[in-house]
């Protein structure tokens with residue numbers, strides 16, 4: 001049976017690279033994004049605002065109708081949020097927590113029964129280095145990403161005997177639309193703080209996701225795997 005994958009935030013950046021790589025590995029892939037098109041001919045597209053949590057039951061139904069079952073669920077969609085802790089507008093905070101943390105948890109809750117039924121499944125959350133270390137001026141973002149790591153560790157223990165693996169991937173600075181606003185000077189500093197002397201690419205992260213999705217990582221669950229070029 002052809003393997004299936006759902007990738008959230010597949011229109012660009014890391015999610016796009018993950019969807020592209022999994023398609024090349026012959027997965028049947030559905031990609032969710034706020035905006036269409038997603039620029040990958042074989043991708044099954046679904047447009048949804050995942051920060052609108054009330055939409056999620058319908059999203060889950062549409063996903064299962066289209067794919068039938070899900071082998072690999074990649075929670076990638078996310079937004080960043082810069083500013084002093086006390087100065088972030090309430091509306092922005094609500095969206096941040098909804099999209100980055102509540103949506104992956106809630107979507108998992110909705111899709112898990114189909115995995116439990118098949119005694120098979122693989123859930124991968126894209127966290128962040130800031131979820132591991134915390135970041136000044138990105139406190140709430142750090143909380144959402146740290147929350148994902150805790151989620152992965154807890155859920156992995158609960159569903160391991162049901163044949164389901166759950167892991168997190170924590171990238172350092174990856175060159176995508178999300179990091180362009182940081183500006184050349186900051187990006188240069190971040191590069192200098194990296195042992196490998198370069199920032200990451202979306203494909204660097206996609207290759208790790210592909211490994212975690214594959215049977216080669218069969219004995220890995222409940223882990224958070226850093227991919228940051230060796231931050232010094």
Ligand code: NAD
Nearest residue numbers: 009010011012013014034049050077078128173174176178
């Ligand atoms: P990006 O901004 O390039 O892409 C984000 C994707 O999420 C897009 O496809 C966008 O359409 C989708 N998205 C945004 N809001 C959405 C919503 N409300 N509903 C549905 N989809 C929505 O970002 P990226 O750099 O590719 O980041 C992907 C993930 O990796 C994010 O969770 C981010 O926090 C995480 N991450 C990125 C970096 C980095 O340096 N780029 C580092 C660590 C972690």
